[in-house]
Amino acid sequence: MAEERTVPVPSSWMTLSGRYGRAFARACDIAMALGVLMAANQYSEDYDLVLGFLMALCLLARRRFPGTVMAAVLALTVVQFVLDDRPDVPLASSPAAYNVAVLFAMISVVHHSRTIWMPYLAGATVLLATLAGTVGMPPLGIEPFVDLEVLLTFWGLTLTVWLTAFSLHTRRLYAESQADRALHVQREQEQRVRLAAARERADIARELHDVVAHSLAVMILQADGAEAVLRKSPDMAQSALKTIAATGRDAIDDMHRIVRVLREGNPDSADSADGGPPRRLVTLDEIEVVAERARAAGLTVDVSVEAGEGRLSPAEEMTAFRIVQECLTNVLRHAGAGAGVDIRLHEEQDTLLISVVDDGAGTLAGRGVGGSGGNGLVGMRERVELAGGSFEAGPRLGSGWHVRASIPTRTKR
Incomplete structure (x- = not known):
């Protein structure tokens, strides 16, 4: 039998699925959205709460459409900065705490995207967006709002969040691959068991056919012959009956051996176990x-x-x-x-x-x-x-x- 392979089982929190997994994921999405909304509620400008609400609403779809959600959150952030730089009265605050939605959206892309390049694109986009804060965006009327020290702080925070999300993403993929491998190994083992059982059934079928077919053929012909010569030649009839008896005894011995194999599953030891007769070598x-x-x-x-x-x-x-x-x-x-x-x-x-x-x-x-x-x-x-x-x-x-x-x-x- 082939050596059995063991596959490490991923941690339960990494492979949470089914009803409880969906409930936990939805709870995380709602918690992020509420966090963004509560942060936006701390500001008093006219459109802060509206922008925060729209960002929070986008985050509810972050698992299914991570790239689209990040693009929408970035677009809302641009609108936020445009409203803040109005020449007369600012209509939004920038930067603001509810801009953490950008990091949440980036985490969603890194963790839930199925393409290789999307996590890197998301991280680069956030870094370039913060870099734009040092020079501003004159076509949109956005003036520089961060200096080099603040920029380095933003970059450090962004890289820390990105690396954490990427490591969790890698770990999740590893857990999924291990789970798939464990399932594959289990199916292989089940297939080997089925094939072994099929081979055993074929072996037993051959043995039964050889024993029963041959023995019955000889016994039937001998019985027919004995019946034909019973009165004319008792000696020939007696010889035929002896052949029938000997053939039947050998057939019974072979049948006993096959039955022991079926019961105990070991053809080498079944014939001598429990004081049974020794195996008749052919x-x-x-x-x-x-x-x-x-x-x-x-x-x-x-x-x-x-x-x-x-x-x-x-x-x-x-x-x-x-x-x-x-x-x-x-x-x-x-x-x-x-x-x-x-x-x-x-x-x-x-x-x-x-x-x-x-x-x-x-x-x-x-x-x-x-x-x-x-x-x-x-x-x-x-x-x-x-x-x-x-x-x-x-x-x-x-x-x-x-x-x-x-x-x-x-x-x-």
């Missing part, structure tokens, strides 16, 4: 056993196994055995008694080659009685591909069927 020697049962069911089986003893791993021997078993099952189901089967297994250049060929000359040839719907071929192909080999199956010229598989071997030293 080797190439078992091929002769299933071949003998197939002969007893009426097939003519020729087996040749040329593989060094102890040179194949248990998984490789299991794969080879199941392929041969499934081939014999298919011959019994589709050709029936009387068919001839040639089984060849041999090693060649660190590869186990398997060839199973039948002549299709059984009593059921051409009728396809009891077909498995292709599950057997699918299971064989999956087994071989999992072992890293190749698989080929198809009809022969004339009659019969052939199955060929090659499995890379890891020769034991």
